Amino acid sequence: MSIKQTTDWYKKAVIYQIYPRSFCDSNGDGIGDIQGIISKADYLEDLGINTIWISPFYKSPKIDGGYDIEDYCSVDEEYGTLEDFKALLKTYHSKGIRVITDLVINHTSDRHAWFKESRKSKNNPYRDFYIWRDKSYVDAHQGLGEFNQSQWEYTAETDSYYFHTFSKEQPELNWENPLLRSKIHEMIRFWMDLGVDGFRCDVIYLISKDPENPAGPNRPRLHEFLHELYEQCFSLKDCITIAELWGYSPEKMLPLIAKEREELTLAFQFDHLSRGRKNGRKYERGDFCPNDFIGDLAKWQNEINGKAWNTLVLENHDQPRSLSRFGSPQYPKESAKLLAAACFLMQGTAFIYQGQELGLANPIINSRSTINDIETIGYYHRYKTELSPDALYKRIQFGSRDNARVGMPWDNSPHFGFTSGKPWNDLPCNYESTNAAAEQNDSTSVLHFYRKLIHIKIHDERFSLGDFQLLYNVDSLFVYQRKYQNQNAFVIGNFSDSAVSLCLCDALADLKNCSNIILSNYADAALKPVLHLRPYETIVAE
Ligand code: TEU
Ligand code: CA
Numbered sequence: 001m002s003i004k005q006t007t008d009w010y011k012k013a014v015i016y017q018i019y020p021r022s023f024c025d026s027n028g029d030g031i032g033d034i035q036g037i038i039s040k041a042d043y044l045e046d047l048g049i050n051t052i053w054i055s056p057f058y059k060s061p062k063i064d065g066g067y068d069i070e071d072y073c074s075v076d077e078e079y080g081t082l083e084d085f086k087a088l089l090k091t092y093h094s095k096g097i098r099v100i101t102d103l104v105i106n107h108t109s110d111r112h113a114w115f116k117e118s119r120k121s122k123n124n125p126y127r128d129f130y131i132w133r134d135k136s137y138v139d140a141h142q143g144l145g146e147f148n149q150s151q152w153e154y155t156a157e158t159d160s161y162y163f164h165t166f167s168k169e170q171p172e173l174n175w176e177n178p179l180l181r182s183k184i185h186e187m188i189r190f191w192m193d194l195g196v197d198g199f200r201c202d203v204i205y206l207i208s209k210d211p212e213n214p215a216g217p218n219r220p221r222l223h224e225f226l227h228e229l230y231e232q233c234f235s236l237k238d239c240i241t242i243a244e245l246w247g248y249s250p251e252k253m254l255p256l257i258a259k260e261r262e263e264l265t266l267a268f269q270f271d272h273l274s275r276g277r278k279n280g281r282k283y284e285r286g287d288f289c290p291n292d293f294i295g296d297l298a299k300w301q302n303e304i305n306g307k308a309w310n311t312l313v314l315e316n317h318d319q320p321r322s323l324s325r326f327g328s329p330q331y332p333k334e335s336a337k338l339l340a341a342a343c344f345l346m347q348g349t350a351f352i353y354q355g356q357e358l359g360l361a362n363p364i365i366n367s368r369s370t371i372n373d374i375e376t377i378g379y380y381h382r383y384k385t386e387l388s389p390d391a392l393y394k395r396i397q398f399g400s401r402d403n404a405r406v407g408m409p410w411d412n413s414p415h416f417g418f419t420s421g422k423p424w425n426d427l428p429c430n431y432e433s434t435n436a437a438a439e440q441n442d443s444t445s446v447l448h449f450y451r452k453l454i455h456i457k458i459h460d461e462r463f464s465l466g467d468f469q470l471l472y473n474v475d476s477l478f479v480y481q482r483k484y485q486n487q488n489a490f491v492i493g494n495f496s497d498s499a500v501s502l503c504l505c506d507a508l509a510d511l512k513n514c515s516n517i518i519l520s521n522y523a524d525a526a527l528k529p530v531l532h533l534r535p536y537e538t539i540v541a542e
Contacts, residue, residue, distance in 0.1 A: 010198075010240045010265055010349050011309060012464045014454050015100065016049040017353045019317045020057045020079055021065065022405050025419035032407070032418070034080035038091050043436065045095045047357060047447075048454040052092060053100040053200050053242075055317055057085070061111055063169040064374050065317070065405070067102075067202060068109040072187045089195045098197035100240070105184050106206045107170040114180075115171050119155045119162070128177045131163040131214050143215050148378035151215050163214045165206060167374055172214070175207045175225055185232040192233065198240035201264065205245050205256075223255065226263035235262065242311065242349075243267040250303030257308040266349055268311050272296035276325055283379055283399030288326060290495035294342065294478045298470040301346055305468055310348030314339055315356045318375075320403035324362040327536075328497050332434075333359060334536035337449045337521035338493050341538045344457055345482065345491045347468045352450070355408050358439055359446030362403040363429035366393050372425045376400040402427065409435035444523070452519055456540075460518075462489045471507050476500065477533070479508060489542045490514060494533035502531040514541040 024036030034057065044052065056066035057079045066076070075082050092099050108115060117126035133141075138152040138161045145151045145165045152161040153168040162171045173180055188199070208222040209215075234241055241264045243256060248269065257267050275293045278286030297312075304310045314322040327335030336359030344350040364370070371377060376396055383392055397403075402425065407418030409431035415423050416431050432438070439445035457463050466484035473479075476496030482489045490511055494500055504511045514527055519540040527541055 007238055009098075009238070012458055013051045013098070013240075014049045014344075014350045014352065014457055015051040015053050016044060016047070017053045017055065017316060017351060019055045019065075019354060019405060021062075021424065022418070023354055023408050024410065025407075025421065025423075028419060028421040029078070030419050030421040030424045031078050033078065034075065034084040034088050038084075038088050041091050041095060041097070044097065046451070048451055048458065049352065050096065050458060051098040051100060051197070053198075053351070054102065056102045056104060061109055061169065063109070063167050067104050068107070068167070068170045069104055070109040070111040071113070072108075073190050086194065093195065099195070100198040100200055100242070101191060101196050102202060103188065103199040103204075103241075104202040105173065106203050107164065107166060107172045110169045110171055114183075118171075119157050122158050122160075128174055129180045130171050131174050131209070132158070132160050133163070134160050137161075141213065141215060147375050148382045165203075165215075172209075173207070175209070175221070176211060181225070181228065182232075185229070188229070188233040189236070192237060192239060196239070198242070198265075199234075200242045200244065202244055203246070204243045204264070205248070223261070223263060226256065227261070230262045230264075234265075240265040245269070250300060254304070254308055259308070266309055266311050268313055268351075269300055270313065271300070272343075273313070273319060273325075277399075283395040285398050290326075290476045291473045291478070293326065294470070294473050294495070297343065297346055298468075298473065298480070301348075301468040301470070305347050310346070312343050312346055312348040312350045314343050315353035315404060316351070317353065317404050318401050319353075320399060320401075321360050321362045322356065323359055324403070327361075329361075330497055331536045332361065333444070333446055334521050334534075336446045338495060338536045338538040340446075340450060340453055341491055341519065341521070341540060342478065342493050342495070344453060345463050345540065346480070347464075347466065347482070350454075350457055352454075353404065355404075357447055357450040358409065358431075358434050358436060360409070360431065360434055362397065363406040363427040365397045365400055365402055365427065370427050371396065371400065371402060373401040373405065376402055411435055411437035449519075449521060456518060460489070461485075462487055472502075477502055479511070481510070487542075489518065489540065491538070491540050492531065492533070493538040494536060497535045499532065499534050502533060504529055504531065511541065516542050518542055 021032045023032040024040050025032050026035035057075055058069045059071040059074045059076045060066045060069050075085050089099055114126045114129045117124050118130045143151050147167050154161050164170050164172055207225055208219040210218040243264045245267050253267050256263050272293045274280050276288030278284035300310055322339055323336050406427045406429055407423045410417030416435050439447035462482045462484040466482035469481045471479045471481055476494055479492045517525055521538050525539050
């Protein structure tokens with residue numbers, strides 16, 4: 001008998017995402033590592049988070065930053081050893097911090113032993129671990145993948161083609177094969193047995209494909225495969241799963257995360273992160289309307305709350321810094337704090353990406369040598385003849401995944417304390433005043449604001465379990481309410497660089513009774529019948 005998920009600990013989890021290559025280098029080779037993560041446990045404990053999620057650290061050629069796994073049950077030697085990982089678990093668990101790892105099971109690296117076998121011959125025992133087609137099929141089904149490459153790659157050994165959505169070095173697994181599925185289950189139990197508390201499931205919706213058309217949008221067996229994963233793995237202890245999904249409406253997502261279905265625990269939604277892009281294109285800046293952004297978040301609150309549980313995200317390793325996307329260069333501290341309060345005080349599990357708590361802006365990306373990421377390299381090659389260098393780098397600066405992957409700034413020493421050697425991606429950045437040590441000593445810093453925010457998110461049940469209601473969302477002004485057991489709290493914000501007044505009448509009348517400020521981003525914030533909100537001012541009141 002399996003032990004089903006017993007507690008809802010994820011409802012009070014604040015999850016800090018670590019991109020291991022860029023977090024902290026312990027041995028001076030310019031590459032972040034597991035010992036580096038261990039060395040920052042006190043910092044994360046002081047921040048107040050109660051869970052970490054570590055992006056892939058498994059053996060990998062790192063064509064896609066480690067999301068191309070060569071060996072599922074090992075630690076890449078650049079990052080350390082399995083013993084180091086066990087020590088990491090011990091250190092974090094001893095502080096009461098849970099550890100979530102990344103599960104990349106839609107594809108492997110082309111260097112994975114299964115793939116090396118699979119490509120050898122049509123009757124190899126591993127042939128059906130991957131998706132193979134002949135030339136006539138491929139000619140009739142051409143398409144471009146996520147990184148601007150063809151989705152079918154030729155191999156001479158058997159004169160046939162294998163399927164991939166991401167780089168050609170990331171062949172996709174054939175989930176129709178029960179043997180492949182049982183190998184994956186075994187691997188997941190290996191990490192659970194070591195003590196891992198949950199998994200972030202990379203592009204998990206892609207695992208089921210239409211055998212007639214693997215590149216097509218149909219996912220006929222997705223629910224079946226997820227329930228099987230739950231039965232065979234996730235239900236065996238009190239662990240959680242977070243799905244990475246793209247293009248899902250709340251209606252389509254609910255069956256994946258509704259508890260009674262026993263599939264996944266949580267899923268990311270990124271609708272609001274598409275705002276401020278031209279026609280939704282990731283590398284092109286467009287107009288940004290704050291009320292659309294708040295409206296997207298509120299839509300998910302209204303559709304998911306009470307039925308399943310939301311996630312709250314402003315950044316991750318695939319996204320530029322939220323300050324550079326939605327904040328203000330004139331008011332960096334105020335706008336970083338407003339973004340944090342606006343998003344994380346809604347209902348849902350909060351995810352904070354390393355450095356976000358410092359209010360980091362993007363590094364400078366303005367030449368070919370400042371590009372490392374495979375998606376950005378694909379974009380560069382696609383547009384380098386069509387656009388002038390100025391126009392091209394403007395887009396890359398705006399959208400590149402490299403923005404989030406520069407070394408974490410710990411102090412003001414060379415390379416901001418990320419490494420004593422030469423960083424693996426040596427991008428120019430201005431982190432003189434936005435680094436952990438500088439912000440530690442400044443009580444008005446974004447870091448101090450995040451600490452307070454995380455504290456109330458975890459310890460004040462209005463901000464974890466409370467009901468959500470959007471009371472006002474016009475132009476740049478928003479007000480929402482959280483209510484738990486008849487106790488109210490209000491989150492108010494002016495998402496713009498000009499001052500505005502807000503009259504507390506009609507829908508906002510309840511706010512008049514507020515007398516206490518729980519959190520604010522201006523030292524002299526005050527509650528008045530007509531609120532005068534300064535640029536990016538946010539007030540959390542009760
Ligand atoms: O990302 C999924 C994905 O579709 C990304 O290409 C995403 O669309 C884009 O970067 C953001 O707009 C996941 C991982 O998070 C990413 O780092 C990997 O490259 C990808 O899967 C393949 O494993
Ligand atoms: Ca290192």
